[in-house]
Amino acid sequence: MEGTLITLIGNPNVGKTTIFNALTGLKQHVGNWPGVTVEKKEGEFEHGGKRFHVVDLPGVYALTAYSIDEKIARDFIVREKPDLVVDIVDASNLQRNLYLTLQLLEIGANVLVALNKIDLAEEKGIKIDPRELERVLGVSVIPMVASRGEGIKELKDAILKNLGRKPEPVKYPNFEPYIERLIRIIGLDGRLVKEYNPRWLAIKLLEGDEDAKGIVGGSPLRDEIMRELIKVKKELQKKHGDIELALADERYGIISKIAESAIVEREERMTFSEMLDEVLTHKYLGIPIFIGVMWAVFKFTFDVSAPFSDIIDWFFSWLGDSVGTHISNDALSSLLRDGIIAGLGSVLVFLPPIAFLFLAFSWLEDSGYMARAAFVMDRVMHRFGLHGKSVIPMIMGFGCNVPAIMATRTLEDEKDRLLTILVNPLMSCSARLPVYMLFAGAFFAGREGTAITSMYLLGIGLALVIAWLFRKVIFKGEPSYFIMELPPYNRPNWRAIIGATWSRTEKFLRKAGTIIFAGVVVVWLLSVTGPGGYLGSEALENGALLSKSWVAVIGHALQPLFSPMGWDWRAGVALFFGFIAKEVVVGTLGVLYGVGEENLPHVIAASGTFTPVTAYAFMAFVLIYVPCVATIGAIKGEAGWKWALFAVVYELILAYIVALVIVGIGGALA
Amino acid sequence: MVPLAFLDEGARGKIVRITGGHGILARLTAMGFGPGREVKVVRNQMAGPLLVASGDAQVAIGRGMAMKILVEVE
Amino acid sequence: MKGGVSPKTLKITGAVLGFLYLIYGIVETLSWFGRDVSLGVSPTGDIFVGFALLTISAVYLTGLKRAAEKDGRAVAYIYTGAILGMALGALALLVMGADAIEAYLLHSEDFIGWSPLDDVTSYLVLGVLSLAAYLPVKDVSKEPLKVKA
Ligand SMILES: Nc1nc2c(ncn2[C@@H]2O[C@H](COP(=O)(O)OP(=O)(O)OP(=O)(O)O)[C@@H](O)[C@H]2O)c(=O)[nH]1
Ligand SMILES: [Mg+2]
Numbered sequence: 001m002e003g004t005l006i007t008l009i010g011n012p013n014v015g016k017t018t019i020f021n022a023l024t025g026l027k028q029h030v031g032n033w034p035g036v037t038v039e040k041k042e043g044e045f046e047h048g049g050k051r052f053h054v055v056d057l058p059g060v061y062a063l064t065a066y067s068i069d070e071k072i073a074r075d076f077i078v079r080e081k082p083d084l085v086v087d088i089v090d091a092s093n094l095q096r097n098l099y100l101t102l103q104l105l106e107i108g109a110n111v112l113v114a115l116n117k118i119d120l121a122e123e124k125g126i127k128i129d130p131r132e133l134e135r136v137l138g139v140s141v142i143p144m145v146a147s148r149g150e151g152i153k154e155l156k157d158a159i160l161k162n163l164g165r166k167p168e169p170v171k172y173p174n175f176e177p178y179i180e181r182l183i184r185i186i187g188l189d190g191r192l193v194k195e196y197n198p199r200w201l202a203i204k205l206l207e208g209d210e211d212a213k214g215i216v217g218g219s220p221l222r223d224e225i226m227r228e229l230i231k232v233k234k235e236l237q238k239k240h241g242d243i244e245l246a247l248a249d250e251r252y253g254i255i256s257k258i259a260e261s262a263i264v265e266r267e268e269r270m271t272f273s274e275m276l277d278e279v280l281t282h283k284y285l286g287i288p289i290f291i292g293v294m295w296a297v298f299k300f301t302f303d304v305s306a307p308f309s310d311i312i313d314w315f316f317s318w319l320g321d322s323v324g325t326h327i328s329n330d331a332l333s334s335l336l337r338d339g340i341i342a343g344l345g346s347v348l349v350f351l352p353p354i355a356f357l358f359l360a361f362s363w364l365e366d367s368g369y370m371a372r373a374a375f376v377m378d379r380v381m382h383r384f385g386l387h388g389k390s391v392i393p394m395i396m397g398f399g400c401n402v403p404a405i406m407a408t409r410t411l412e413d414e415k416d417r418l419l420t421i422l423v424n425p426l427m428s429c430s431a432r433l434p435v436y437m438l439f440a441g442a443f444f445a446g447r448e449g450t451a452i453t454s455m456y457l458l459g460i461g462l463a464l465v466i467a468w469l470f471r472k473v474i475f476k477g478e479p480s481y482f483i484m485e486l487p488p489y490n491r492p493n494w495r496a497i498i499g500a501t502w503s504r505t506e507k508f509l510r511k512a513g514t515i516i517f518a519g520v521v522v523v524w525l526l527s528v529t530g531p532g533g534y535l536g537s538e539a540l541e542n543g544a545l546l547s548k549s550w551v552a553v554i555g556h557a558l559q560p561l562f563s564p565m566g567w568d569w570r571a572g573v574a575l576f577f578g579f580i581a582k583e584v585v586v587g588t589l590g591v592l593y594g595v596g597e598e599n600l601p602h603v604i605a606a607s608g609t610f611t612p613v614t615a616y617a618f619m620a621f622v623l624i625y626v627p628c629v630a631t632i633g634a635i636k637g638e639a640g641w642k643w644a645l646f647a648v649v650y651e652l653i654l655a656y657i658v659a660l661v662i663v664g665i666g667g668a669l670a
Numbered sequence: 671m672v673p674l675a676f677l678d679e680g681a682r683g684k685i686v687r688i689t690g691g692h693g694i695l696a697r698l699t700a701m702g703f704g705p706g707r708e709v710k711v712v713r714n715q716m717a718g719p720l721l722v723a724s725g726d727a728q729v730a731i732g733r734g735m736a737m738k739i740l741v742e743v744e
Numbered sequence: 745m746k747g748g749v750s751p752k753t754l755k756i757t758g759a760v761l762g763f764l765y766l767i768y769g770i771v772e773t774l775s776w777f778g779r780d781v782s783l784g785v786s787p788t789g790d791i792f793v794g795f796a797l798l799t800i801s802a803v804y805l806t807g808l809k810r811a812a813e814k815d816g817r818a819v820a821y822i823y824t825g826a827i828l829g830m831a832l833g834a835l836a837l838l839v840m841g842a843d844a845i846e847a848y849l850l851h852s853e854d855f856i857g858w859s860p861l862d863d864v865t866s867y868l869v870l871g872v873l874s875l876a877a878y879l880p881v882k883d884v885s886k887e888p889l890k891v892k893a
Contacts, residue, residue: 061697061700061701062696062697062699062700064696064700066692066693066696066697067693067696067697092726093725093726093727094726095702095725095726095727096700096701096702096724096725096726096727099700099702100700123885124726126726244692244696245699245704245705245706248699248704248705249704249705249706252702252704252706252707269885269886270819270820270884270885271885272823272884272885274820274885275819275820275823275824275884275885276820276823276824276827277712277713277721278817278820278821278824279803279806279820279821279824279825280824281713281721282715282806283715283717283718284802285799285802285803285806288795288798288799288802289799289803289828291795292792292795292796292799292800292828295792295795295796296796296831296832296835299792299835299839300835300838303838303839303842304838304839304841304842305842306842306846307842307843307845307846307849307850307852310846310850310852311850314850371730374730375718375719375721375730376718378718378719378730378732379717379718379719388719388730388732449790453792478734481690481694481732481734481735482719482730482731482732482734482735483694483697483698483701483729483730483731483732483735484729484730485701485727485728485729485730486721486728486729486730
């Protein structure tokens with residue numbers, strides 16, 4: 001690897017990614033709950049004429065071999081031997097964070113401590129003297145407030161200055177003689193000593209760590225080491241009982257002493273986080289507040305974004321008109337007007353609500369409320385066979401299912417995780433919003449809000465029922481144990497919120513410029529050509545001509561499938577192409593209904609191809625049927641092909657059944 | 671010795687034993703909730719998870735899990 | 745007693761705002777069922793508004809109950825109730841701003857004859873009133889309960 005390798009490590013939610021982004025200028029996902037980063041991220045920066053390669057690891061509480069995350073982090077440090085390990089310590093939670101610091105020092109890593117969130121510590125009434133902490137730990141300590149960019153420069157300088165150091169190991173008085181005895185024998189194997197820190201191996205052997213046993217198992221001195229280990233362990237057990245526990249106790253003893261000398265002042269206060277938690281995690285008030293918060297988020301998304309959508313709508317109809325009058329070549333003018341402007345325009349009108357949705361969710365993620373949502377919903381989730389932590393990916397699913405499915409990695413249990421992944425596409429993502437808004441506007445004018453809300457509720461309801469069903473049939477058993485740290489609430493950190501909103505909106509724009517663009521161009525092309533050749537732009541205005549086009553061929557082939565729901569062939573074509581990305585459903589309808597001057601909802605409502613009932617069934621079908629290509633890819637990546645295929649199949653069946661039921665009930669009522 | 675889940679809000683206790691496997695034990699210990707730690711129950715509403723504090727750390731612990739953490743009440 | 749706010753203040757704010765939110769919560773809920781009762785402002789007809797107002801009312805009233813029981817945590821309910829109420833009020837202001845853009849800048853058909861007063865909803869007014877509940881308790885978290893060296 002080129003340059004100097006440094007890695008960022010620390011407990012979950014201490015601000016590793018915030019620091020990583022500040023160092024490298026990248027924009028990785030930051031959020032205020034433990035377990036945002038689920039995959040190691042890499043980046044680079046230059047300082048003092050040197051090139052640094054930085055790795056951001058998922059948060060860990062310790063370096064045992066019991067959990068996958070911890071094992072990955074530990075293997076990275078043991079195997080890759082980074083030149084410097086920046087241990088990010090949350091100042092508002094010093095004791096717990098130092099547990100990891102001690103373990104890093106045990107490994108013999110070159111540790112530098114970034115003491116982050118000192119603002120939060122002060123708010124809690126805790127004052128820490130960084131120089132004193134430096135003295136007792138024997139490594140450099142840089143105080144910082146990463147979210148405001150304070151201390152980044154000092155951190156860079158310290159990184160430069162601390163290269164090539166070797167901190168003193170921490171001494172465990174009650175265990176020293178025993179550790180020494182093991183080290184003496186391990187030290188005889190030159191190869192082992194070169195690869196690993198013998199002191200670390202000795203401690204891990206005492207703890208009964210399987211990996212350490214494996215490492216020693218490859219040594220020619222294996223038998224001697226094991227014999228000594230058994231002897232030492234027996235003596236220790238007589239003295240302390242369970243060795244692993246006794247060592248943990250020893251570490252906490254040392255930590256208490258360190259904290260005592262480093263924390264110079266402590267007041268007890270009722271922090272505003274505690275006051276909010278008293279209410280937001282209340283047994284009866286918690287869930288109604290959660291529902292209220294979700295409603296407010298969507299109210300904000302729809303009502304406040306409306307004028308901006310009108311501006312975009314107005315812009316595209318103006319553009320369509322001027323292209324129509326200024327370009328005389330029929331094919332080109334039609335491609336621009338009927339294909340790109342009508343198709344892409346009908347999707348981009350929804351840019352404002354989508355951006356506002358991202359804004360609201362970025363704020364929610366920054367606020368610290370997500371962890372509380374998991375807390376209050378744990379009971380409900382449990383009833384349906386899901387885990388409390390499943391709530392976070394489910395809420396994220398309202399934005400986009402792809403990162404939501406990645407976020408399921410915070411679930412330790414494989415069954416819980418698979419279940420959460422499989423139902424996630426039922427959480428209605430932002431790409432489905434255009435379809436709802438279009439159809440609600442066309443067929444449920446005046447009650448759009450209720451119609452759209454009911455779609456979201458339908459999605460949530462189905463997700464819960466399906467989860468319950470799968471738990472009964474496929475993933476038998478109980479959801480695993482729930483342990484989660486609740487981070488303090490943040491006052492809105494606008495820099496982070498706007499940054500996150502922009503990077504998500506940008507992704508949507510990029511998707512509009514590539515996949516959705518390609519989708520509508522293909523649909524246009526297939527509409528103006530047919531088995532008999534080029535039909536001319538008139539096809540999009542003349543029904544008889546359009547029925548000779550390729551889209552009509554596809555549509556009519558699909559029609560038998562959709563005729564029970566009463567949808568015409570154009571709906572079939574839209575659903576067919578919507579598989580690429582659900583916005584394309586709207587884009588396709590925009591092309592097929594030849595929207596020039598009038599807006600799409602009016603045209604569709606006036607065309608008579610849908611009744612309110614079949615339109616509602618269509619909305620539900622779009623909600624449920626096959627996840628988009630990117631989501632299928634994410635499921636495949638997280639759970640494998642088999643489950644991705646399973647998700648596609650079950651959702652298609654479910655969508656079909658639900659749409660039929662809606663049409664059936666609607667027909668009976670009418 | 672009683673399960674943590676039985677403590678009232680505001681009660682303090684000392685963790686004595688954690689049953690339910692080494693993985694859970696190691697995780698809780700690393701989070702500051704291992705045997706020997708003093709803990710305070712911040713929230714226990716006799717349904718849903720508990721909120722438990724040890725030092726400055728605060729975690730939510732599921733009711734099932736909290737039944738497996740045995741504490742000595744002071 | 746915690747944080748220097750008198751229990752009497754907590755009781756009065758809890759009672760006044762708790763009942764105001766309760767009344768308007770009921771009015772909004774009734775309006776969804778098609779029974780419009782107008783108490784100063786016209787109801788929105790949105791069931792979720794009714795739901796949100798009733799929830800905030802419950803938060804304030806729990807604060808009142810805790811204060812009556814001399815429980816130090818009462819202040820948390822008044823504080824949180826005020827924050828939720830103000831947040832909802834801020835949302836109403838944003839919606840009003842968006843509608844103003846529609847009416848005055850874009851001259852949209854649907855907004856002909858719109859006036860800002862049309863968007864003065866119950867939760868906007870109550871949000872402003874919640875400010876009165878917030879001010880006395882806003883600094884509670886800055887006052888130490890105990891000092892350890
Ligand atoms: N008050 C305060 N908040 C901070 C500071 N640094 C980061 N944060 C916030 O802490 C939260 C967590 O930050 P992240 O950078 O996502 O933390 P992480 O360590 O990468 O978390 P995981 O990936 O979940 O392990 C975010 O809401 C940040 O805005 C700080 O110095 N002070
Ligand atoms: Mg991170």
